[in-house]
Amino acid sequence: MSSLLLDVPGLLVLPPNHKAHVASCIISLRLVRSYLAEASKPQDLECRAWTALAEIGSRIIRAGWTTSESTPWAGRLVDEVENAIGKGLLMAQRLSTLSVYKQSLLLLQARLAHWQQNVKFSRSLVKRLSSSFTFPNPDQVFDVPSTPPWLIYSTYLTSISHCISQVPPDYNLALSTLDDILNAADRLGDLSIKLLTHILKLRICFDAVLWDDVGPSLTYAEGALGLSYDEIDSGTKEKTFVSFEDPFEASMAVHFLIMAVVYFTHVGDATSASKRLMHLHALLDSDVLKLFPTGTIQINLKSGPPLIIKCTHPRVLIQLAYLVSSVSKRDAVGRRPRRKVFAAEGINLLEKEIQKEIPLDPWADLYDPSDVGERMVKMHADLFSELVAVCIMRSELDDAEKHLDALVAHTRSYGIFEAYAARISLHYAHFAHAVGDSDYAEKCYSVAAHLSEAGTFVNISARAGNVSLQIGNGVSLYEVEEELCDVVQSCKGMGGTLEAVGHVLQACISNEILTSKSYLKSALDLASASQDNHLRGLVLALISNLYLRTAETHARAMLDTCGQIAAGLGAPAQKSETKQKTKVPEGPVGNAYLGLWVGEQFLDIYRREGNEKKAKKQELVNDRLADAAKELSKRRFTRTTS
Structure with a gap:
């Protein structure tokens, strides 16, 4: 009957967010201790008891209860777990x-040593364990016991997790361990594990910012999933995508598509990103996340018990899909730009989902609920950030200020303001830059550059914005040449947007017009490929200015496009049904400064042509745009004096 004491903890196990979870942990520990306190026990059951005590205690240690004042009963559990592991190993x-x-x-x-930040000892244990693995050999006459496959894969996955979570991360060792997993999967014939290694390699390359390795890794992962997007036209409405019924394959596909969209958005390939995003939406619309509702996946192996792994929780994945969808849609032109729609809908869904209980398995880690909640909080801030950015682009400054205030309040409420301080400062800089408040914008750019880590996207964006602001204010290029050249160099390899910005700045310091045209043409190609019409409008304006005297027809075509972009950056959500009685359209004007500059160029062209009718009409349009620009100046004055 005493052996039943070891079976009861398995019946008492509860999800970590259950109200009786703490009680179940305490009772399980008492039952195992009671069995170990008995006088005579079979060796196999005693070894099992020591292992059970180590497993239960390790879960409590990882949750941080041993250092919490609210759980004094767990204070000495670290020593108890170490003792249990030692005695269990002696018996085994x-x-x-x-x-x-x-x-x-x-x-x-090894996991306990890693938690205690004893990295060297943890690595030596994993190395010793992996060196003892034995694989089945079909050529042997006698059946030699081999290491269970699930244990082999668990060991290697633990090693990778430790490599990535340590400070600083050891990505080289993590990638090397991935090769070991792949070799083991080849020997054991587990195709699912091969797919897992491709997705893990992609994830590690993202985390290590190894963009040159991400492209090949994407290709391998696409082939492993049986996906191909070469024949898919992103412009057609009816599309057929590969579907998945196996929970493991479905989870890997969702993770792969999210990373693929992020990668192609980063490099500025909007067409490729759009194809993967449509597939992601198709999978989510088919309720694929219901295949793994608790974020736990079972991988069936060729021999032995299955391998159970923890993936990103579906509650996080659905919000991440909204965030990635918003980020990938660079075009802010139109009545309902999808970047704004996805961000707003993501926030609405998150505010509903965050009130619901998170479904978890009984064997989930004790910190999983707080981990999922923390990720939701950060994605909420990221979605607010996207709303702020798109509203500034569209000159919807009232909405931008409202969302910016909400972002600051949200980050302060949840204690993550320091992590977002640089990005928030950059938003304030862009806001001030948009209304022509140069002094305030320069201060915010400097703060953003100071708070952010050197070489990051926010850091380079802040420095580029500050340099462009000074050039626009008429500062001599000799005064900013050193900083400008450094920013241009830093923009290389930072993705389509910053590379295009680097080309624009490079054109500003070029002494030859042909060289400037070449750099601007490269910037235009990058902005067009990424469908970033906000940046494309600026580049078109700069190029058209170089062709006004030499190729007026070409310049007018670019000015027409630039004017349409400027007007579209603020188009109302609903089209006005009333007919315009005046020659000047009413309603939002979009980007007033850019639209006014384009209007002034057209006015000069019409006057040179002697076309008084068009010139008078353009004067009316320019007056309205000038009034809108003055309103921005008043807003700037109010902002700086308040």
Whole structure:
């Protein structure tokens, strides 16, 4: 009957967000301790008991309860777990029939050492464990016991997790361990594990910012999933995408598509990003996340028990899909730009979902609920950030200020303001730049550059904005040449948007017109490929200015497009049904400064042509745009004096 004490903890296990979870942990520990306190016990059951005590204690340690004042009963659990691992290993080493317990206890000891920040000892344990692996050999006459496949893969995955989570991360060792997993999967014939390695390699390359390796990794992962987007036209309405019924493959496909969209958005390939995004939306619309509702996936292996792994929780994935959709849609022109729609809808859904209980498995880690909640909070801030950016682009300054205030309040409420301070300062700089408040914009650009890490997107964006602001204010190029050249160099390899900005700045310091045209043409190609019409309008304005005297027809075509973009950056959500009685259209004017500059160029052209009728009409349009620009100046004056 005493052996039943070891079976009861398995019946008491509850999800970490259950109200009786703490009580179940306390009772499980008492039951295991009671069995170990008995006088005579079978060796196999005693070794099992020590392993159970180490497993339950390790979960409590990882949750941080041993250092919490609210759980004094767990204060000495670290020493108890170390003692349990030691005694269990001694027993497992004496009897060959207990070798599985030995390998499991070594893995628990490696995890405990990593939690104690003893990286070298943890690595040596994993290395010793992996060196003891035995694989089945079909050429052998006698059946030699081999290491269970699930334990082999668990060990390697633990090593990768430790490499990525340590400070600083050891990406080289993580990638090397991935090769070991791939070799083991080849020997054991587990195709699902091969797919997992491709997705993991893609994830590591993202985390390590190895953009040159992301492209090949995407290709391998696409082939492993059986996907191809070469024949898909992003402009057609009816599309057929590959669907998935297996929970593991479905999870890998969702993770792959999210990373693929991010990568192609980063490099400025909007067409490729759009194809993957449509597939992602098709999968989510088919309720694919219901295949793994708790974020736990079972991988069936060719032999032995399945491997159970934890992936990104579906509650996080659905919000991440909204965020990625918003980020990938660079075009801010139109009545309902999708970048704004996805961000707004993502916030609405998040505010509903955050009130619901998170579904988790009983064996989930104790910190999983807080981890999912923390990710939701950060994505909420990211969605606010996207709303701020698109509203500034569209000159919807009242909405931009409202969302910016909400972003600041949100980050302060949840204690993450320091992590977002640089980005928030950059938003304030862009806001001030948009209304012509040069002094305030320069201060915010400097703060954003100072708070952000050198070489990051926010840091380079802030420095580029500051340099362009000074050039626009008429500062001599000799005064900013050193900083400008450094910013141009930093923009290289930072993705389509910043590379285009680098080309624009490079054109500003070029002494030859042909060289400037070449740089601006490269910037226009990058902006067009990424469908970033906000940046494209600026580049078109700069190029057209170089062709006004030499190729007026070409310049007028670019000015027409530039004017349409300027007007579209602020188009109302609903089209006015009333007929315009005046020759000048009413309503929002979009980007007033850009629209006014384009209007002044057209006015000069009409006057040179002697076309008084068009010139008078353009004067009326320019007056309205000038009034809108003055309103921005008043807003700037109010902002700086308040």
